[in-house]
Every structure is written in C-alpha cells, then in structure tokens.
C-alpha cells in the first residue's frame with residue numbers, strides 16, 4: 704500500500720458568493736507526480752492556496768502525513784516539508800539570483816543548518832553554509848552561471864527555475880507547482896521536467912497544475928481534474944486520455960490556457 708502524504712476531506716473555499724473549491728476530498732500518494740488539470744477558474748490555484756496555508760478553508764480539513772494541519776500558516780507547513788511555487792513568480796528583481804535563493808525560507812533544512820541556538824559568532828559560518836547550499840541548488844537547476852545576475856533580468860523560464868531553486872532550499876518532501884511550464888520555452892521546459900523527475904526518483908512528491916496536456920500525459924500519474932471547484936475525475940493519464948467527458952470538456956479546452 705502506498706503511503707498518503709497529503710490529503711483533504713470535504714475541503715471548501717468560498718469567495719463571497721463564489722464557491723471556488725467545493726468539498727474536495729483527495730489523497731496524494733507519497734512519491735507520485737500528480738497532475739491537477741481543469742479549465743481556467745476551476746479552483747486549482749485556490750486549492751493550492753488552501754493546501755499550503757495561504758488561504759483558510761471555509762470548511763473541511765487538510766492532512767499532512769495523516770496529521771490535521773488545517774489552517775496552519777505557510778511557514779509552519781513549509782517547516783513540515785510542504786513546499787510550493789507560484790503561478791506568477793515574484794522574485795526580488797533588483798537582488799541577484801543567488802541572493803533570491805539565499806533568502807528562501809529554509810524549512811526542514813534550516814533547522815539542520817541553524818541548530819537550536821544562534822550565536823553571533825556562528826552567523827558568518829551559517830551564512831556561508833546557506834550560500835554554499837544556494838549555489839548547489841542553483842547548479843542543480845542549471846542557473847549557476849546566472850548567480851550574480853539581477854533576478855529581474857532573467858527570462859520567464861529562468862524565473863520558473865529560480866522558483867524551483869527557492870523551493871528546494873527548504874528540502875520539502877512534497878512540492879506543489881502551479882503551471883511550471885506556462886510561458887517557458889521547450890529547452891527550459893525539458894530542463895524543468897528532467898529536474899522534477901530526478902527529484903521524484905529521489906523520493907519527492909509533486910502535485911503539478913499544468914495546462915499543457917502533453918506535459919501532463921507524459922509525466923503525471925495519477926491525473927486529477929477539477930471543474931467548478933469539484934473533483935470530476937481521478938485516474939491514470941491513459942484513463943484521462945480515454946475519458947470522453949474529460950476530452951471534450953477539459954483536454955479540448957487546452958486553448959484556454
């Protein structure tokens with residue numbers, strides 16, 4: 704039996720009269736790359752926001768490794784190994800790529816590096832450790848040669864890789880990516896996919912919102928579809944492709960991306 708790392712029960716989020724997430728119950732298996740699809744406005748980003756503590760649910764629960772974490776702050780969830788990227792990255796544009804990565808919250812890794820107490824004499828040592836780790840992470844996402852570049856000057860695709868680097872600083876066990884390939888050129892998308900798959904082989908779980916069905920069908924299993932806030936499908940990529948309702952309503956709606 705596969706372990707469930709992240710799950711929700713009847714999770715609901717309203718914005719005034721709009722029910723953006725409607726009684727969603729789902730289980731994310733540890734070690735999976737789960738694809739989350741659905742047309743614009745289906746509630747995908749809102750679901751991520753509620754899962755990661757950016758938004759409180761109107762009702763329902765979120766569980767991380769079986770523990771009820773409903774309503775916990777993003778920091779607390781991140782410290783427990785839940786990381787996420789944003790649909791629209793917002794780096795500190797005038798700081799360097801390296802500084803942006805060094806400023807990322809450290810989550811689980813931070814505790815290991817910083818330890819229980821912080822003596823002034825250890826600050827430099829720790830900054831050095833963070834810098835080294837940031838450089839390693841940048842090399843992993845192939846951005847090391849841009850380390851000193853202003854973050855506002857890099858391409859949209861490179862910004863997505865920078866987002867991934869910032870998430871990886873915390874060494875999360877589950878990573879939620881909101882449209883990582885949107886607006887990214889094929890070469891960088893390939894890099895991104897390779898990195899996701901490498902991290903996944905190393906045991907990290909991914910939940911990926913993506914409009915590019917090719918991406919989803921090739922790299923995600925299982926696939927979950929949302930429509931009007933509700934889960935309308937859960938199955939393998941193959942089943943998703945063979946599902947006529949899904950084909951018509953969502954896969955055909957690829958152009959909405």
Ligand SMILES: Nc1ncnc2c1ncn2[C@@H]1O[C@H](COP(=O)(O)OP(=O)(O)O)[C@@H](O)[C@H]1O
Nearest residue numbers: 718721723741742743744745746747748749750
């Ligand atoms: N902060 C917000 N305030 C009000 N309505 C919102 C807010 N965020 C999302 N919504 C609404 O919730 C619904 C789901 O949006 P969203 O989660 O962004 O969908 P998706 O990511 O699937 O495109 C939409 O109707 C959207 O307009």
Ligand SMILES: [Mg+2]
Nearest residue numbers: 747748749790
């Ligand atoms: Mg969205």
